[in-house]
Amino acid sequence: METIKLTIDNKEIDVPKGTTIQKAARELGIEIPTLCYMELHDLGIENKPAGCRICVAEVQGRRNLAPTCSTNCENGMVVKTHTPRVLNARRTVMEFILSDHPKDCLICPKSGDCELQTMAHRLGIRDIPGQEFAATSTYRKDTSPSIIRDLDKCILCRRCEMMCNDVQTVGALSAINRGFMATVAPAFEQNLEHSTCTYCGQCVAVCPTGALTEVNHVPSVLRALADPTKTVVVQTAPAVRVALGEEFGLAPGTIVTGKMTAALRALGFDYVFDTDFAADLTILEEGTELLDRLSRHLNGDTTARIPILTSCCPGWVNFFEKYFPDLKDVPSTAKSPQQMFGAIAKSYFAEKIGVNRKDMVVVSIMPCLAKKYECQREEFSVDGNPDVDYSISTRELAAFIKQANIDIKTLHDEDFDSPLGESTGASVIFGTTGGVIEAACRTAYEVYTGKKLERLDFTELRGMEGVRSATIDFNGLPVNIGIAHGLGNARKLLDDVRSGTSQFHAIEVMACPGGCIGGGGQPLHHGNSDVIRARAAALYAEDRSKPLRKSHENPFIVKLYEEFLEKPNSEKAHHLLHTHYFDKQKKIIIKH
Amino acid sequence: MSHIKIELRKEDVDFIKGVCTSFNNDPQELINVLHSCQEHFGYLPAEIQEVVSEGLNVPVAKIYGVVTFYSFFTMTPRGLHPISICLGTACYVRGAEKVLDEFKKELGIQVGESTKDNKFSLSSLRCVGACGLAPVVLVGDKTYGRVAPDDVKNILREYE
Ligand code: SF4
Ligand code: SF4
Ligand code: SF4
Ligand code: FES
Ligand code: FES
Numbered sequence: 123m124e125t126i127k128l129t130i131d132n133k134e135i136d137v138p139k140g141t142t143i144q145k146a147a148r149e150l151g152i153e154i155p156t157l158c159y160m161e162l163h164d165l166g167i168e169n170k171p172a173g174c175r176i177c178v179a180e181v182q183g184r185r186n187l188a189p190t191c192s193t194n195c196e197n198g199m200v201v202k203t204h205t206p207r208v209l210n211a212r213r214t215v216m217e218f219i220l221s222d223h224p225k226d227c228l229i230c231p232k233s234g235d236c237e238l239q240t241m242a243h244r245l246g247i248r249d250i251p252g253q254e255f256a257a258t259s260t261y262r263k264d265t266s267p268s269i270i271r272d273l274d275k276c277i278l279c280r281r282c283e284m285m286c287n288d289v290q291t292v293g294a295l296s297a298i299n300r301g302f303m304a305t306v307a308p309a310f311e312q313n314l315e316h317s318t319c320t321y322c323g324q325c326v327a328v329c330p331t332g333a334l335t336e337v338n339h340v341p342s343v344l345r346a347l348a349d350p351t352k353t354v355v356v357q358t359a360p361a362v363r364v365a366l367g368e369e370f371g372l373a374p375g376t377i378v379t380g381k382m383t384a385a386l387r388a389l390g391f392d393y394v395f396d397t398d399f400a401a402d403l404t405i406l407e408e409g410t411e412l413l414d415r416l417s418r419h420l421n422g423d424t425t426a427r428i429p430i431l432t433s434c435c436p437g438w439v440n441f442f443e444k445y446f447p448d449l450k451d452v453p454s455t456a457k458s459p460q461q462m463f464g465a466i467a468k469s470y471f472a473e474k475i476g477v478n479r480k481d482m483v484v485v486s487i488m489p490c491l492a493k494k495y496e497c498q499r500e501e502f503s504v505d506g507n508p509d510v511d512y513s514i515s516t517r518e519l520a521a522f523i524k525q526a527n528i529d530i531k532t533l534h535d536e537d538f539d540s541p542l543g544e545s546t547g548a549s550v551i552f553g554t555t556g557g558v559i560e561a562a563c564r565t566a567y568e569v570y571t572g573k574k575l576e577r578l579d580f581t582e583l584r585g586m587e588g589v590r591s592a593t594i595d596f597n598g599l600p601v602n603i604g605i606a607h608g609l610g611n612a613r614k615l616l617d618d619v620r621s622g623t624s625q626f627h628a629i630e631v632m633a634c635p636g637g638c639i640g641g642g643g644q645p646l647h648h649g650n651s652d653v654i655r656a657r658a659a660a661l662y663a664e665d666r667s668k669p670l671r672k673s674h675e676n677p678f679i680v681k682l683y684e685e686f687l688e689k690p691n692s693e694k695a696h697h698l699l700h701t702h703y704f705d706k707q708k709k710i711i712i713k714h
Numbered sequence: 715m716s717h718i719k720i721e722l723r724k725e726d727v728d729f730i731k732g733v734c735t736s737f738n739n740d741p742q743e744l745i746n747v748l749h750s751c752q753e754h755f756g757y758l759p760a761e762i763q764e765v766v767s768e769g770l771n772v773p774v775a776k777i778y779g780v781v782t783f784y785s786f787f788t789m790t791p792r793g794l795h796p797i798s799i800c801l802g803t804a805c806y807v808r809g810a811e812k813v814l815d816e817f818k819k820e821l822g823i824q825v826g827e828s829t830k831d832n833k834f835s836l837s838s839l840r841c842v843g844a845c846g847l848a849p850v851v852l853v854g855d856k857t858y859g860r861v862a863p864d865d866v867k868n869i870l871r872e873y874e
Contacts, residue, residue, distance in 0.1 A: 293773025298782045309774040310760050317775070708764075 128199035143190035143201055144177055154179065154203050155212065157219075157241055158279035159191035160328060164586045164651040165608070165635045169284045169328070174277070175215050176241065179203040187211055212245055220250050222302065223331075224274050230332040231270075235646055237330035238277060261305060266314040267495040268321040268337055273305045275333040282306055282325035282334060289635065290609040292441065294319040306333075318444050318708065322437035322609065322633040323491030323642015328649075336491050336643060339512040340522045346483040346511070347390045353475070354483045356391040357463045357542070358382065360398055361489040361553030361638035362516045364660035368645040368653070369520030370530050375656030377664055380535025385523050386487075387536060393471075396538045397486065398545030400463035401552045401561070403682070404434055405673035407699050408456040409566045410690035412628055416601070419627075427452050429604070429619065429626040432558050434458045436496035437633030437642075439703065441609050446616050447705035455700040459552065460486050460493050461502050463542065464509030465698045470686045471542060479507055486513045489553070489641030492633065501701060515643025544678040547578075547664070547671035554658040555607035555637035556583040556590065559630035563594055563603070564672045571597040578671050584662075586636065586655070589614060591626070604629040607637050722761050729754060730762060734769030741772045744780060748787060757791045785838060793828040793835035795873050800850040802841030809862070810849035814838065816863040820870060833873070 124139040130147050137146045147154050158174040161167065170192050178187035182200035187208065190201075202208065220242060227233050261273040278297065283306055286295040294317040298307050308317035326334045346354050367376040386394045411430065418426035431453040433439060439458075442449060457465070463486070468479040486493060490513075496502070497510035514522070523530055537543070548564050551557030560580045567575050582592040583603065588611040594601045604626040606612040612631040618624040634640045639657035640647070647653045665671060673679065687695045722730075733750045737743035747766055752758050758781055767774040781787040799805075799814045814836075818824060821834055828835035844850050847859025851869065858869060 287773065287776070293775055296773065296775035296779035298779045300783050307775070307778075309763070309778040311778075318773070 126195045126197050126199075128195050128197065128201065130201045131203055137195050139194075141195050143179060143181075143188065143193050143195055143199075146195050147179075147190065147201075147203060152203055154190050155241060155244060156191050157237065157277070157330060158281070160279075160281050160330075160649040162635065162647070162649060162651040162654070164655055165640075166588065167285075167289055167635065167651075169279070169281045171280050171284075174219070174279060176212055178211050178215075179208055180205050209245075213247065216242060216245050216247055217250050219277050220247065223277070230275070231335040231338065232275075232332035236332060237648065264313045265337060266319070266321070267498050268323065268491040269314055269319075269326055270335050270337055271307075271314060271333065272335070273307070273333055275331045276305050277331055277333075278304055278306070279330055280306065281328040281330065285324040285328055286319075288610070290320070290322060290324055290633070291613050292318055292320055292322070292609060295325060320437045320440035320444065320609065320633060321492040321495045321642075322441075324634060325642075326491060327634075327640070327642045327644070327646065336515050336518065337494055338518060339494065339514045340518050340525075343485050343512050343514060343522070346485070352481055352483050353392050353477045354390070354485060355393045355395060355467050355471070355542075356386050356485045356487065357395045357397040357400070357460070357467075358386070358487040359460070359489055359553065359638065360401065360550050360557075360661060361641060361644065361657065362487050362519070364553070364639065364657045364664070365489065365516050365644045366520060367530075369517065372531070373656070374653040375660040377660050378530065379664070380537070381530050381533045382519075383538055384533040384536040385528050385530050388528050388533070389522065389526055391485070393539045393542070394536075395463070395467070395542035396545050397459045397463055397488075398549035398552070399542045399676070399678065400459035400466065401434075401549035402546055402673035402676045402679050403462050403466070403699065404456055404459050404552075404558075405548060405561050405565050406679060406683075406690045407462075407695060408432065408434075408454045409562045409569065409673075411454050411456065412562065413566055413570055414691070416627055420599075429624055429629050430454050431619075431628075432562075432630045433701075434552070434558055435492070435632050435634075435638075436460075436490070437492035438609070438612060438631045440492065440495070440706075441612065441633065442616065443703055443706040445613070445707070446620065447703075447707045449616065449619060450703040450705065452619060453703065455696075455702060457502075457699055457701050458493075458496065459549075460488065460496065460510055460513065461701070462699050464497070464502070466682070467542060468504070468507075468509055469698060470682065479504065483511045484509065486510050487516065487519050488513050489516050489638045489644045490634075491515065491642040493643075516641075517643060517645060520645070541678040541681070544676060545668075546673055546676050547666065547668035548673045549676075550665045550668065551661050553638045554584075554661050555632050556585065556605050556630065557637065557661065558632075559583055559603055559605060559628060561673060562628070562630075563601075565674045566601075567594070567596055568672065569674065570599075573597060575672070586658075588635075601628065602626045606630070607632040607640075608635040609633050720759050720761050722765065726755075726762075727765055730765040731769050734766065737770075739770055741770045744770060744772055744777065745784075748777070748781065752787060757788050759789055785840070788826055788837060790826055790828055790835065791832065792837075794833050795854050796835045796837065796852075798837045798839045798852040800840070800842050800844075800848070800852075801838045802845070802848075804841070804845035805849040808848045812863045813849050813851065813861050813866065816866040820866055834870075 125136045133150050157176040160169040172189045172192040177190045179190050180202040181188045264271040287293050363379040367378040415426045419428045433453040464484050472479050493513040497513050502509050548561035560583045590605040606615050636654040640654045763777045851858040851861045
């Protein structure tokens with residue numbers, strides 16, 4: 123590869139051709155500030171509109187300052203990144219951005235974790251001259267079941283647009299208007315709720331400011347906890363335990379399962395349970411469905427649709443309901459673990475402890491914003507009482523713990539309550555791309571072949587590539603597995619399913635890049651994909667540390683079937699643990 | 715956002731699909747497709763944008779983004795006498811904005827809107843190449859030069 127020699131801040135460096143000044147500088151340990159630019163290297167995601175001009179530097183011989191995030195290195199270039207001229211330019215850019223930005227940091231949901239706030243601080247802005255002349259644009263606030271859009275705070279970095287269009291191929295958001303009224307919005311400035319949005323939350327995950335945030339359910343949870351007539355039950359998703367620590371200054375990938383459990387108990391939850399229990403249950407339901415469909419298919423039954431698609435990600439469910447409604451009988455009918463948990467908690471468990479479902483409040487802690495919408499879906503309630511009452515994100519839980527003055531770092535590890543807190547290693551890896559299908563393979567293999575699995579780690583299913591495939595040998599029967607994370611990647615596999623050319627027997631889809639560890643409700647990665655990798659590694663480590671690593675070996679799941687559900691895919695299981703999908707495609711009404 | 719609910723007839727949909735096909739259903743041709751549609755229908759309501767979205771396989775949000783970015787696209791029907799005021803540099807410097815304000819006041823509408831009786835609609839333009847006559851106003855095909863705010867009433871009277 124051709125190399126380029128240049129000098130940055132009097133230091134010489136060789137870089138491969140095509141390297142930007144910004145990246146070359148970082149190699150030298152020179153941090154040039156960026157705002158609109160964002161990169162998730164491992165996931166192949168990059169936002170480079172060169173719009174904000176915070177990242178400028180002086181290039182000798184050029185009249186204008188160069189945006190370093192989008193200017194490639196050239197041979198013999200001499201770059202200065204922090205000259206007085208550069209600092210002045212950055213200040214001017216920042217003052218311009220701030221002149222049209224609200225100043226209510228005090229009550230902004232992003233305060234303390236906002237890239238714009240950090241930048242203003244870093245550039246030493248204390249005053250914004252010319253304020254009295256600046257026109258401040260105002261937009262109406264838009265609250266959907268999952269996401270709040272407060273576009274007065276938009277700085278038009280267009281990261282959200284890139285995520286929604288290029289990565290997710292949903293296309294719910296686009297830059298609109300020009301000049302001061304320019305912003306990012308759904309078509310016709312409709313509310314997000316009426317757009318094609320899937321609530322994956324990836325726009326929220328990358329927004330540098332308070333323009334896109336999650337709907338905050340902590341106040342409702344607090345009210346339930348303060349109500350003595352309510353039994354409040356909490357469930358925590360697998361991806362939360364490997365990310366929550368980041369909010370308390372712990373390194374990404376630190377496993378805080380025991381501390382999180384202790385904190386939840388300290389917050390006053392009556393029962394601290396684990397969504398992982400429901401993930402094991404999902405494997406039994408979904409795995410049984412897979413084997414049933416597969417064997418019917420192999421016996422020539424044309425009504426058995428293959429491939430089967432996983433259905434545990436509500437962002438993904440929203441996507442196929444809106445874009446591929448013609449395929450709505452292809453995904454598994456199994457509910458997501460969140461909803462399976464709610465259904466069991468408010469039936470089996472409520473009966474066991476003699477509490478009326480109306481007096482039980484089920485709260486979920488999720489890495490996910492789509493779950494907020496999911497738990498409000500009508501089909502997941504009984505006589506108007508939802509199976510899951512509130513879903514709060516990892517970020518919201520962290521804020522809640524801080525609010526209650528709990529020091530998570532000094533808490534002693536505690537265990538989940540029984541019985542809905544018991545889980546296997548298989549359920550833990552649900553939180554990362556490839557994990558659900560690996561967990562399903564562990565169980566399906568043993569059930570199908572009647573043999574004990576020699577090797578539990580299906581490393582061929584792991585990794586961060588957007589689309590992956592592997593063939594697993596089920597004792598002579600080759601089972602073709604497809605995996606996609608990020609909705610744009612899922613779309614590729616779905617197009618093949620639609621056209622009938624798909625070679626897969628089963629496909630796992632997660633809406634978020636990386637899976638739930640990269641979910642829209644997780645601590646912000648601020649464009650560092652190492653964070654996501656560390657979380658994945660932590661989940662696999664937690665899996666290895668578990669004495670039981672196959673869902674069907676979870677003794678409490680076995681007991682649940684014995685006492686209550688009979689067997690996987692029984693009538694009762696179907697009633698409680700399965701769902702159906704709707705055609706939610708937008709249609710143009712044509713008058714003839 | 716003001717947006718007029720319309721129902722497209724089958725031949726309208728066929729027309730739009732036809733335009734898309736004539737541009738090979740190429741998303742790169744979005745602006746040209748929108749131009750042709752606006753030429754035919756006079757404006758680009760949401761329903762038309764949705765059909766274009768299907769035809770070119772471009773998200774409707776993107777299309778709305780383009781329609782709101784370029785001032786020559788409009789989402790409201792043009793009046794019988796469309797009035798355009800040049801806001802190019804020369805016209806602007808010579809007081810075009812005051813003229814525009816006067817039109818807004820007289821007609822009781824904003825840029826991009828039309829009067830209730832659909833007689834007049836108001837839009838702004840970039841330099842129309844008649845800078846010598848600045849400020850310039852167009853009503854339909856007719857050009858008015860060196861327009862002052864005081865002239866606005868007289869111009870409108872011509873179309874009574
Ligand atoms: S939540 Fe996902 S689908 Fe919805 S606007 Fe954001 S990125 Fe697009
Ligand atoms: S909403 Fe946020 S991510 Fe989107 S353009 Fe505005 S500031 Fe950037
Ligand atoms: S991948 Fe996980 S976090 Fe993302 S939408 Fe799906 S379930 Fe939610
Ligand atoms: S970070 Fe380079 S232009 Fe915005
Ligand atoms: S600026 Fe108005 S005609 Fe040129």
